[in-house]
Amino acid sequence: MTESNISLHAAILRQHGRDVLKILRKAENTTLKIARWTNHRIFNIRCAKADITPRSIKLKSAVTGIKANKVIHKAEKQLLDIRIRNCSFTISKLQDELQNSETELVSAIDDHQQQQQVETHLSRMRSTEFENVKGKQRDKFAKLVSSKQELLLKKRAQDSEIDKNRWVINKSDRILSDNERSVLEKGEQKALFDLKKDADITILPADKGRATVVLNTNDYEKKMEALLNDTNTYQKLDKDPTATYKRELVGIIRKWQNKDPIPLDIKHKIYPTTEEVPKIYGTPKIHKPDAPLRSIVSSMGSLTYNAAKVIADILSPLVGKAEHHIHNSGEFVDKIKNLEVPPGQKLISYDVSALFTSIPVPDAIEAVKEKLESDTTLKDRTPLKINHILELLTFCLNTTYFVYQGQFYKQTHAVGEHKSNHQHDISLDNVEVIGREDHFWNRKIREALEIKTLRPTLNRDAGYDLPAIYDDLLPLDHPEGGQVTGGV
CATH class of the missing domain: 1.20.58 (Methane Monooxygenase Hydroxylase; Chain G, domain 1)
Structure with a gap:
């Protein structure tokens, strides 16, 4: 002062x-x-x-x-x-x-x-x-x-x-102008809408990465038809089964309320109030030859959408508990940054082919049941009993239907890709890799990485043949032949 x-x-x-x-x-x-x-x-x-x-x-x-x-x-x-x-x-x-x-x-x-x-x-x-x-x-x-x-x-x-040329993959016959390519790179909605008016092309996100893929509509439809013509996986339906499935879900809820009541807030959440039919589309796997499609079913607004969300919230804490589970790319980098491949051994990457359509529903349900029964924190995060969870999960996994160009289909025997991924991850967590010596093994959903001298022996703890859903495991110079997906 x-x-x-x-x-x-x-x-x-x-x-x-x-x-x-x-x-x-x-x-x-x-x-x-x-x-x-x-x-x-x-x-x-x-x-x-x-x-x-x-x-x-x-x-x-x-x-x-x-x-x-x-x-x-x-x-x-x-x-x-x-x-x-x-x-x-x-x-x-x-x-x-x-x-x-x-x-x-x-x-x-x-x-x-x-x-x-x-x-x-x-x-x-x-x-x-x-x-x-x-x-x-x-x-x-x-x-x-x-x-x-x-x-x-x-x-x-x-x-x-950054190589921006990989942001837009043009596999159509249409020659994109610089302006159109720029629009696709930036994702400008109005301009994209105008571009999509061309019925001869179909614009899709790539299965991996941030690329936008432009396909000839005829080529896209042929690839989708090839997927759906797999009678071992999909079955054509004569009519829309939505009303039938809705009655089944309502029946399950009413049965619970009469014999084994569930909280009203959960009842209201899973009660089907919409009848939007799930729709299938394909995302191109541009990292593979001929860019095959990965089938995705959009279930937004479908009668099982909210029920599947409830199940996903319950199962999410159970995922990623296996010893070799990798949560994300950052964790993967940390694990391998100091990794050295010993002389005489090779670094092999595995790619699960058609993971979601290769896991039978009973195996997924059984795997989830085992996890739930051993989960000591289940009561802390949901008032639902195990029998409620399993019955609701079974219903969701058995209503894997969708529509494509007016034709209704149903997945015949395996888990659908449009539901929560958690049950798939729990199923694979139950499958252990058994080798004759110590080896490095890590997995993230579809891919796996291993250092091994001999061909690995994969057991069948989950009740299905795991090798059948792995593509070409062996290096080219292995006595038994084969090819390593993703490189050696």
Whole structure:
């Protein structure tokens, strides 16, 4: 506090008493707050105009991806707008408080010269504090701008290394213009809609990666027909079975309510209120010769959609408990970064062919049953009994039907790809790889990696022949022949 401030305070105390000095100190405190909040508001407005998010309102999410980032960015902008409005509200409130304090001081101090001293004192305090805080806020804003520029430069450097030619895979007869290719790379919805009006081409996401694939519609339909003509997997139906399945599910729920009631909230959640028919489509496997299709069934809005979600929530904690399970690519990299392949051995990658349509429903149900019976935390996350869960899961796995170009189909014997992946993962967790010596073995859903000298022996703990769903396990120079899917 300066000497002049001390002199003013001493004069106010001596001439007007302690109560008036308290009013002055309150006015001083309010003046400083106004200076700080005004700077804070200016800082946030500058951030909003520069499309910069202050660190204090940065959001984090376990969900990643382009769409998730857009949602987060939009939420951050909304939070910044709210903060600016809050600053304005706070400043207005403080100004009212200061005005009240100044009015009280004018009433208590009858000396006009002293009133001018108080007014000048408060104005100087506000100006000094404003400039002090302004410098700090400018430095903070400059750092945020610098960080954003560094991120942009880093992203541009990364983008320059990306082969954008692989973002759009054109396997159709149509020659795409530069503009059309750019539209497909960016995923602009309106332009994509216009491009999709061409009935001769079909635009699909690739099975793996972020590529967009353009196929001749005739080629796409032939590949889909080839998939659906597999009578060992799919069966044509004479009519839409939705009404029949709906009656079955309603019957199961009513039976439970009469004999073994379930909570009403779960009953309402799984009760079928929509009759949208599941639809099948194929995603091209561009990493394989001739880009075969992987069949996907979209069950959004179907009568089993909510029931499958309930089952998925129950089963999700049981997944990934096997010793050799790999959760994601990052964990896989950590496991193999220091891996050395001994002399005389080879690194072999396995690829499960048609995983979802190769696991029989009874085996999946049995695997889930074993996991549930040994799960000590089941009662903590669901009030459903094991018999409820298994009956509902059995119903979902046995209603694997869909429509394609007006024809209804049903999957005949195995697990459907449009349900939760959890039951598939639990089934494969029950299959162990048995070798004659110690070896490295890790698995993530479809793929597996192993270091082995001899051909592995795969047992049949899950009740089905695992080798039958693995493609070409042996290296070319193995005495028994074969080929390694994914390379050696």
